[in-house]
Amino acid sequence: MTPPTTGHAVSLRGLTKVFGGQTVVDALDLDVDSGEFFSLLGPSGCGKTTTLRMIAGFSDPTAGQVLVGGEDVTSTPPHRRDVNTVFQSYALFEHLDVRRNVGFGLRRKGIDKGEIDQRVGEMLELVELGDRVRDRPAQLSGGQRQRVALARALINRPKVLLLDEPLAALDLKLRHAMQAELKSIQREVGITFLFVTHDQDEALSMSDRVAIMNGGVIEQCGTPEDVYENPTSVFAAGFIGTSNLMPGVYASGTVAVTSDLRIPVPGHTTSVDGDQVSVAIRPEKIWMSDFTPAMVQTPGTIVSTSYHGATTQYLVSVGTGITLTVLEQNLPRMRADDRWNAGDRVEIGWLPEHAVVLR
Ligand SMILES: Nc1ncnc2c1ncn2[C@@H]1O[C@H](COP(=O)(O)OP(=O)(O)O)[C@@H](O)[C@H]1O
Numbered sequence: 001m002t003p004p005t006t007g008h009a010v011s012l013r014g015l016t017k018v019f020g021g022q023t024v025v026d027a028l029d030l031d032v033d034s035g036e037f038f039s040l041l042g043p044s045g046c047g048k049t050t051t052l053r054m055i056a057g058f059s060d061p062t063a064g065q066v067l068v069g070g071e072d073v074t075s076t077p078p079h080r081r082d083v084n085t086v087f088q089s090y091a092l093f094e095h096l097d098v099r100r101n102v103g104f105g106l107r108r109k110g111i112d113k114g115e116i117d118q119r120v121g122e123m124l125e126l127v128e129l130g131d132r133v134r135d136r137p138a139q140l141s142g143g144q145r146q147r148v149a150l151a152r153a154l155i156n157r158p159k160v161l162l163l164d165e166p167l168a169a170l171d172l173k174l175r176h177a178m179q180a181e182l183k184s185i186q187r188e189v190g191i192t193f194l195f196v197t198h199d200q201d202e203a204l205s206m207s208d209r210v211a212i213m214n215g216g217v218i219e220q221c222g223t224p225e226d227v228y229e230n231p232t233s234v235f236a237a238g239f240i241g242t243s244n245l246m247p248g249v250y251a252s253g254t255v256a257v258t259s260d261l262r263i264p265v266p267g268h269t270t271s272v273d274g275d276q277v278s279v280a281i282r283p284e285k286i287w288m289s290d291f292t293p294a295m296v297q298t299p300g301t302i303v304s305t306s307y308h309g310a311t312t313q314y315l316v317s318v319g320t321g322i323t324l325t326v327l328e329q330n331l332p333r334m335r336a337d338d339r340w341n342a343g344d345r346v347e348i349g350w351l352p353e354h355a356v357v358l359r
């Protein structure tokens with residue numbers, strides 16, 4: 001085993017879970033830094049909850065280690081681990097009021113009443129529920145219940161807070177508001193958040209770093225910008241945002257997608273001539289008109305347009321069997337009819353560095 005490095009709030013070493021012969025978490029290695037907002041992002045069933053449960057101690061790993069603050073806690077029972085969990089269901093005590101829900105963990109530890117009252121007060125201040133102390137959970141909205149769960153989990157000042165899709169039950173507007181709030185609470189308390197979500201938008205907007213999980217393995221780990229701009233696998237490119245994915249053959253600095261579409265991929269060094277690869281280009285990186293001389297250009301025909309308010313999405317055919325998605329901002333226009341229509345012949349272009357080679 002690699003010796004633990006100080007400064008890691010959570011480290012996983014070869015963490016594995018097998019259910020009935022099926023490996024659902026497959027030898028995960030991961031280091032989450034102290035104070036980091038870290039997201040595990042992946043589709044339903046990829047092993048996120050199972051991973052969190054092993055970190056919390058609710059599920060025993062089939063193999064591997066869990067370290068919290070550099071200490072091996074693999075055999076430590078859940079209540080002795082310096083972590084707390086916010087579940088998707090919130091799991092509030094319905095018969096207790098807000099104050100008693102939040103103070104529950106401290107009362108169980110036998111901390112004196114004066115200190116409990118003070119810390120509960122601070123926590124309710126932090127989550128802006130100071131005026132709801134006497135309410136039962138049933139009297140609260142979804143967003144408020146979520147805040148109670150958060151306050152209850154943070155009051156013990158754990159080294160790490162594990163959050164399993166805590167915003168999934170909220171409607172879109174409230175979810176966006178809570179994302180911003182959760183992030184600012186995390187900054188304020190300085191506790192490491194390990195956040196699980198299947199929502200790529202949520203992971204990108206909240207996290208210091210994101211690990212993209214698929215089929216029990218981490219496919220890529222990096223900052224939001226890094227995983228979006230430089231995906232390293234076909235899965236990552238397709239799961240985060242949308243990508244135009246084109247299979248082709250690598251040949252001396254280009255990828256031949258069709259006989260008349262060769263895409264330059266400067267700086268790419270890990271393929272050799274003849275390799276089967278894919279090229280990914282993000283829809284918003286492709287422009288129609290307004291080219292710089294450094295752009296790669298190719299003619300195409302608009303197949304369809306769909307209007308999305310702030311943006312318009314075009315499908316553009318660029319030769320045999322290749323249709324690219326192009327996303328344009330609906331900027332202020334000189335004329336109202338200054339948009340493309342199906343059947344229009346266009347030139348499209350992109351900067352060479354925006355064509356990413358995937359294997
Ligand atoms: N207790 C269990 N027994 C058997 N299979 C399980 C159990 N818990 C989870 N699984 C399976 O493990 C896989 C990963 O599940 P889970 O970790 O809940 O995924 P996620 O949280 O990413 O949606 C799924 O195929 C799920 O059916």
Ligand SMILES: [Mg+2]
Binds near residue numbers: 048049050
């Ligand atoms: Mg889950």
